[in-house]
Amino acid sequence: MANSNGGDARDQHATPMLDELETGPWPSFITGLKRLRDSSDKQYAPMVNDLLGQLEHSYENRLGYWKGGTVSVFGYGGGIIPRFSEVADKFPASKEFHTLRVQPPAGYHYTTDVLRQMCDIWERHGSGLIAFHGQSGDIMFQGCSTENTQKAFDELNEIGFDLGGAGPALRTSMSCVGHARCEMSCYDEVKAHREVINEFLDEMHRPALPYKFKFKFSGCPNDCVNAIHRADFAVIGTWRDDMKVNQEEVKKYVAEVGRKYAIDHVVAMCPTRALSLNDDDTLEVDNKSCVRCMHCLNVMTKALSPGDDRGVSILIGGKRALKIGDLMGIMIKPFMKLETDEDYEELKEFAGEVIDFFAENALEHERIGETIDRIGLPAFLEAVGVDPDPNMVKHPRTSCFVRTDDFTEEAEKWYARKGRKADDDATVAAE
Amino acid sequence: MSEAATQPRMPDEVGVPDPFQYMHPVMKKNYGNWDWHERPRPGVLRHVSKDGESIYTVRAGTQRQMDLYTIRKLCDIGDQFADGHVRFTTRSNIEFLVADPAKVDPLIEKLQAEGFPVGGTGNSISMISHTQGWLHCDIPGTDASGVVKSLMDQMYDDFIKEEMPNRVRITTSCCQINCGGQGDIAINVQYTKPPRINHDLVANVCERPAVVARCPVAAIRPAMVNGKPSLEVDEKKCICCGACYPPCPPMQINGDDSTKLAIWVGGKHSNARSKPTFHKLVMANLPNNPPRWPEVSEVVGKILKAYKDNARDWERMGEWIERIGWPRFFELADLPFTKHHLDTWTGARHNMNMSAHVHF
Numbered sequence: 001m002a003n004s005n006g007g008d009a010r011d012q013h014a015t016p017m018l019d020e021l022e023t024g025p026w027p028s029f030i031t032g033l034k035r036l037r038d039s040s041d042k043q044y045a046p047m048v049n050d051l052l053g054q055l056e057h058s059y060e061n062r063l064g065y066w067k068g069g070t071v072s073v074f075g076y077g078g079g080i081i082p083r084f085s086e087v088a089d090k091f092p093a094s095k096e097f098h099t100l101r102v103q104p105p106a107g108y109h110y111t112t113d114v115l116r117q118m119c120d121i122w123e124r125h126g127s128g129l130i131a132f133h134g135q136s137g138d139i140m141f142q143g144c145s146t147e148n149t150q151k152a153f154d155e156l157n158e159i160g161f162d163l164g165g166a167g168p169a170l171r172t173s174m175s176c177v178g179h180a181r182c183e184m185s186c187y188d189e190v191k192a193h194r195e196v197i198n199e200f201l202d203e204m205h206r207p208a209l210p211y212k213f214k215f216k217f218s219g220c221p222n223d224c225v226n227a228i229h230r231a232d233f234a235v236i237g238t239w240r241d242d243m244k245v246n247q248e249e250v251k252k253y254v255a256e257v258g259r260k261y262a263i264d265h266v267v268a269m270c271p272t273r274a275l276s277l278n279d280d281d282t283l284e285v286d287n288k289s290c291v292r293c294m295h296c297l298n299v300m301t302k303a304l305s306p307g308d309d310r311g312v313s314i315l316i317g318g319k320r321a322l323k324i325g326d327l328m329g330i331m332i333k334p335f336m337k338l339e340t341d342e343d344y345e346e347l348k349e350f351a352g353e354v355i356d357f358f359a360e361n362a363l364e365h366e367r368i369g370e371t372i373d374r375i376g377l378p379a380f381l382e383a384v385g386v387d388p389d390p391n392m393v394k395h396p397r398t399s400c401f402v403r404t405d406d407f408t409e410e411a412e413k414w415y416a417r418k419g420r421k422a423d424d425d426a427t428v429a430a431e
Numbered sequence: 432m433s434e435a436a437t438q439p440r441m442p443d444e445v446g447v448p449d450p451f452q453y454m455h456p457v458m459k460k461n462y463g464n465w466d467w468h469e470r471p472r473p474g475v476l477r478h479v480s481k482d483g484e485s486i487y488t489v490r491a492g493t494q495r496q497m498d499l500y501t502i503r504k505l506c507d508i509g510d511q512f513a514d515g516h517v518r519f520t521t522r523s524n525i526e527f528l529v530a531d532p533a534k535v536d537p538l539i540e541k542l543q544a545e546g547f548p549v550g551g552t553g554n555s556i557s558m559i560s561h562t563q564g565w566l567h568c569d570i571p572g573t574d575a576s577g578v579v580k581s582l583m584d585q586m587y588d589d590f591i592k593e594e595m596p597n598r599v600r601i602t603t604s605c606c607q608i609n610c611g612g613q614g615d616i617a618i619n620v621q622y623t624k625p626p627r628i629n630h631d632l633v634a635n636v637c638e639r640p641a642v643v644a645r646c647p648v649a650a651i652r653p654a655m656v657n658g659k660p661s662l663e664v665d666e667k668k669c670i671c672c673g674a675c676y677p678p679c680p681p682m683q684i685n686g687d688d689s690t691k692l693a694i695w696v697g698g699k700h701s702n703a704r705s706k707p708t709f710h711k712l713v714m715a716n717l718p719n720n721p722p723r724w725p726e727v728s729e730v731v732g733k734i735l736k737a738y739k740d741n742a743r744d745w746e747r748m749g750e751w752i753e754r755i756g757w758p759r760f761f762e763l764a765d766l767p768f769t770k771h772h773l774d775t776w777t778g779a780r781h782n783m784n785m786s787a788h789v790h791f
Binding site: 017018020021023024025026027028029030032033035036051055058059061062063064065066067068073074075076081083097099103104105106107108109110111112113114115116118119122123128129130131132133134135137142143150153154157158160161162163173174176177179180181182183185188190193194197198201205221222223224225226228229230236261264265269270271291292293294295298299301302305320321322323324325326328364365 | 439442443444446450451454463465468488494496499505506509510517521523548560563564565572573581583584608610611645647672680687701707709719721723744776
C-alpha cells in the first residue's frame, strides 16, 4: 500500500541492532520510534521508518550521517537546527529532519492540555518525536521537513510558544523549580528568568553576538540547573543574614539519627567548620564563617532554612572545553538584592552591560569566560563597572609580576567604598 | 489572492512563556511560601508550605526522546491522578504534582504498570543527562540515547531506590564538546586519531581562516594540496579534539575504529560541602560498541560498586575520592593509572600534588 509520501508502508527497514534496545526495564526510545513508524495513517510514518533505517545504518557503521545547512522561519535568524541526510538516497523520507528549538515555560511547568496541543501540532507537521528537554533547556521538536518548519512554528507560536536560541546568539535559558515548590529558593526565579531573557530577545532571534551567550537561574547554591559550569551568566540565589534554625527540629533530628551520625554527617561535613552541636543537642552556627554551601540545610530540611535578607550571587564565564579548556563561572557580584521591581531592573541593566561588553570585545567563537581570560579580570570589571571584592578570589594573587605604583590610590577607593557602605547601613538602621 | 494570504506570518515574539498558566494551583498559591520537604518513599517528595498546605511530587523516568504516544499516555496518567499538572526536571524525568495524598499510591502503581520507573529522588542514580548522538547531531561519535538506554537498564534498581551514599549524576556526550555536561560519572566520546581530510572539498565547504583559528593547539595551517587550496594538520601537535570538524566537515574526526569512549568521574555542579568541580579522566579507549556498549557498562558498574560500598553518607563521588585518595580509587575501581592521567593542558601544574601528602 503506497502512502502519500511515496513510500511503501509494508517496506520497513530491518533494525536488528536497534531491536536490542527494546529489551530491559528502562523505557525504550526505539519502541517509541516504532510506534510512530507503524502509524501507517499518519504523515510521519514513512519519515520515521527511514529515520530508523538511517539510525540502524549508523549503528552498523559507527558513523553519523547528518549535516547542517540553513533553515529558518520568517522574521527569525535562529532557532531551527537544520539536518539534511547524507544517505538520503537510501532513506529519502527522512532526508530533511530539522529540529525546532522551542523555549519552555520558566521552571518547566506544563498542563497535560498544553502538552496535548503540542502533540497535535507535531502530529500534523513533524516526526512525532519530542524531547523534554535539550541540554540548553529547549523543548526539542525533532524531525521536520523544510516545508513544514514554518507551519509547525506558526501553530506553536499561536499557542504561546516561541523559538529558542541557536548559533552565535543569546541562548534559551533554564530556571529551577524554585519558588514554585522549594523552600531553599532565595529569589523569584520565574520573574528573573522571564524578565532578563525577554529583555534581550532580539539577541536570540536575530543572532549578532560573537558566539553563544547563556543565562541560567538557580534559586540557591545547590544550583540545580548547573549554572556555574554551564552558563556565561549564572544567577545563584543566596542570603546575607543568619540562616534560620528551629532548635526543636534540630533536637528531633539528632534524636532520630543519633548524636554521632549528626556530628559526623552534618557538623563535620561543614566546609568552614561553622557548625557545632551543643551538649543539649541544639545547633550553634557561626554565621560569619558560613559560606552558604547548603549541606546542612539539605540534610536537616525541617530544622534549617535560608535567612531573610535574600538575593543573588552572579558568576560569569562558565563553559565547556573549547577552546582554552573548561571554565567555571567566577564570582563577579557576591550579592545583589533581588526583591523589588527596581532590583530586577538593576539585574537587567547589569546583564545588558555584560552582553554589551561581550558583543564589543569577544573574538568570533569566543565565550565571555575566554575573553575575560584573554584581557584580564581588572579590564572586565572596569568595563562593566564592578569594584574588586575579596569574595571574587580564592586567595589574592601569588605572582609578584605586577605593577603597583597606583596601589595607594586604589586603597583610598577601597576605604571610600567602605565608608559609603557604613553610611548606607547606618541610614538603613535609622529607618 | 488577498494581500493577507501572500504576506508571511510574522512571529509573535512572546519569549519565555509565563509558567503560572500551567502551574499546579497549590504551587501557584504557595509560590515563594514553602517551608520544608520530606521524601516519604523513593520517587516521592512532599513539600509543605508555611500555611501547612502540602503538594506531593511523583517522579518518573522517561526515555527523553519521546514519541507522541508516550507523551499522550503520560498526559492520560496526569489527568487521572495529578489534576493535569506536570513538570520536567533538568534530567528529563517527569514529575506529577498531586494535591490529594490518596492519589499518590495509585499513581505510582499506574506508572509502574505502564513501564515508567518511579524514582530518581534523593540518593539515587537519576536519569542520565545526554546529547543527541546519531539520531540527530551533525558531528556525533556515538549514539547518546542508546548508551543511556543500556546504562539505565543496568542501573534501574539504583534509580528506583535511594541506596547510594549521595545522589549520583551521570552524563553522556557523543563528542568532546561534552554537551551532556559535568557528572559524578561522565561517559564521553574521545577521539583517538587526527582528522582525515577530503582535500577536494575543503576549499568549497570550509572558511579556512576560521578553521585555522578554531584549533586549540595551532596544528592546522593552510596548504595547497593537489593544486587546490586546502588545510593540513600537523599530526604531532594534533590533540584529536575534533574542534575543526564542525566548521569543516571534510575534516572527518570520526572513524569506526578510532572513535572511542572515555570515562570521567568526580564532577559536581552543586556547592554543597565542597565547591563545584570538573570531572576527571579515569578510563579511556573503550570501544564504541553498539547497540549495548558492554565495555562501558562494565567500567561504570565497577566505579558505582566501589562508590556504593566505600563512600560515607552524603559524600559525592568526587568528595569520596578526595578523602580516600586517587591511588585507592584506582585500586577499588580496578582501573589502570597511566601517563594520560597526568594533565598536560594549560594550568596542569595546579593538578599535580605539590605536597608531601601521599596515600599508601
